[in-house]
Amino acid sequence: MNAAQAISGWLAIVGLGPGDAALVTPEVSAALAEASDVVGYIPYVARVAPREGLVLHSSDNRVELDRAALALELASQGRRVVVVSSGDPGVFAMAAAMFEALEAGPAHWRDLDIRVLPGITAMLAASARAGAPLGHDFCAINLSDNLKPWPLIEKRLRLAAEADFAMAFYNPRSKARPEGFARVLEVLREACGDDRPILFARAVSTLDENLTVASLGEARPEMADMRTMVIVGSSHTRIIERAERPILYTPRFVPEAVS
Incomplete structure (x- = not known):
């Protein structure tokens, strides 16, 4: 050189x-x-x-x-x-x-x-397509355990739920580890209940794009794959129903009564 x-x-x-x-x-x-x-x-x-x-x-x-x-x-x-x-x-x-x-x-x-x-990044593209689910405090978690142990993923899921963050999940479910996302949904239901809104945004901005908004109680592991960005709302995230796809957003404010 x-x-x-x-x-x-x-x-x-x-x-x-x-x-x-x-x-x-x-x-x-x-x-x-x-x-x-x-x-x-x-x-x-x-x-x-x-x-x-x-x-x-x-x-x-x-x-x-x-x-x-x-x-x-x-x-x-x-x-x-x-x-x-x-x-x-x-x-x-x-x-x-x-x-x-x-x-x-x-x-x-x-x-x-x-x-x-x-x-x-996919998190922001998916959020924009759905509305503004990341409109207040949020965190992003990679659900792959290739480079970190699974117990650490569960710990971070529980702590993020306890802190009432909206959560964006990368790499939710692969063919090699299909059981992992099923466990993620179990952990979230234990921590958040069944009513929390969840967004499955697949292949955003491509011809294969598909968005589904459901509740945690309705969510199934097969609704996600490696091309899917999953966003779980906080307890304050709201759904605006309309004739076409609903709008999912998290308000900019948190009531003072929250402890």
């Missing part, structure tokens, strides 16, 4: 949004237009239009650190590298993996020009 290469190379960690090309930010589009290399999980790289001079590096799931190391090394060689995630790269996506690799890697990687470019 010579000085000219070190100066010209850069790395952008970007979010492609929830699916619709119209929801990709201009900043991300500009980075992709300048890139020499795009690195990412196979279905996300497939969303990038090929062009002359652009090298696409697709890899399978669960190799995030290898993917990050490749991107950092390419940038250190003077390449203009974009690492793609769906949604926002800082929300259960590649930005954290990139910095894990950076911290553990060779010292010269730390001198790279590294930028994180935000995108519209």
